[in-house]
Amino acid sequence: MNRIVWLALMVSQIGFFSSASAQTADFQTDSIFFRKMADDVLSSATAYENLRVLCKTIGPRLAGSPGMYKSEAWAEQVLRAAGADKVWKQAVQVPHWDRGGKDEAWYQVTDANGKKTRIQLDILALGNSIGTGKNGLFKKAVLIEDFEELEKRKEEVKDAIVVFNNVFNPRNLSVGQSYGESGAYRRAGPSRAAKYGAAAILIRSVSASANDNHPHTGTTSYDSAYPKIPAAAMGLQDADKLIAALKAGKSIQVYYKSLAHFKPDATGHNIIGELTGSVFPDQYITVGGHLDSWDPAEGAHDDGTGCVQSIDIIRAMKAMGYKPRYTIRVVLFANEENGLRGGAQYAQEAKSKGEKHVFALESDAGGFTPRSFGFT
Structure with a gap:
C-alpha cells in the first residue's frame, strides 16, 4: 500500500504544481489533501482484492496464452469499476512462446x-x-x-x-x-x-x-x-x-x-484507462505496469502489484473527488516479459498521434516499500 501512496501523491503533485510557482502554491491545503489521499489508499482493501483475483482466478498470463485474454478482460472491468472515464484496448502483435x-x-x-x-x-x-x-x-x-x-x-x-x-x-x-x-x-x-x-x-x-x-x-x-x-x-x-x-x-x-516452441504471433492488447484532465485534457500523465506474467507463475510481484497500484490511482482520485489538471492515463502493458512489444506499440502510437506526455511512471519492482524513483 505504501507504494500506491507514493505513486498517487507523485501524480497528484504534478497535477497541482505543473503550471503554478512554488511561491504561490497553498502548501497547507495541498498537504491536507495529500494526507487524506494517503489515508484513503492505506485504508482501502481494493488493490489487495484486485491482486487476489488476478493471481488466483486468472493466474499465469504469458503473451499469447488463454490467460492473457482472461487478464485483459479482467483489466477492462477493474478499470471501469475504479471510475475511469474511458477504457479501451490497444492492439499489438505479441510473440507466442509455448512450453x-x-x-x-x-x-x-x-x-x-x-x-x-x-x-x-x-x-x-x-x-x-x-x-x-x-x-x-x-x-x-x-x-x-x-x-x-x-x-x-x-x-x-x-x-x-x-x-x-x-x-x-x-x-x-x-x-x-x-x-x-x-x-x-x-x-x-x-x-x-x-x-x-x-x-x-x-x-x-x-x-x-x-x-x-x-x-x-x-x-x-x-x-x-x-x-x-x-x-x-x-x-x-x-x-x-x-x-x-x-x-x-x-x-x-x-x-x-x-x-518448448514458438507458435505464430498472437493479437494481444495494452489495456488503457483514463481520468480526463480538467485543464489540459490532451496532455497526459501515464502510469502503469505490465499485465503479462510467466507461464508457471501467478505474477503477483511481477507485475500484478504494478497493475493494481496503477489502477488504484484512479480509484483514489475518484474517491477524493479530485479532478486532475492533466489527463491521467493508466496503461497495463502487454508482453513485457518476453518481447516488450506492448511498450513499443504504446510509444509508437503516441508518437504517430503527436500526443504530449508530460510525465510517465512505471511500477515493475514488486509491491515492496518504495525507497526511491529511477529516472531516464
Missing part, C-alpha cells in the same frame, strides 16, 4: 565400480528457449564457473551440456544488482556456450534463496551468429547437489527434455 508441457531432467552418476545412479532435477526451460525434441538430450555435463572459465575451457564443452554455476550474490545491498549479475548467464549463456559447440546449458535459478527448490524461468535470448541451443534453470537445491558432484570429479551425464 509444450512439463520439462523433464535428471542426471546419472557413475561411480568407480561402474554403478549408475539416476537423480531427478527440478527444472524449467528458460523463456523463449528452443526445445530438445521429443527424444531429449543425454550428454556429458561440464561445470563452468563463469564466462572467463568458458573461454579457457572452450575445447571441453563441444557436444556437452554446460552447467553454469551462476551464484546469486547475497551480499549486494541491491537485489537488482545480484539479479543482473546472475541473470547474465540466463540471457547470454546459451549463445556463449553454443559458440564453442555446446549442446545445451543449465543454469542455477536466478533467485536469492536456497530454502526452496522452485526454479525461476525468465527470458533468454540468442545471438544470431551462433546456433540456438536448449536452455533451462535448475531449482537451487538440486543445482547445489549436481554442482557439488561435478566439483568432486564424478562422471555425470544429464538428460534434458523440453518441447
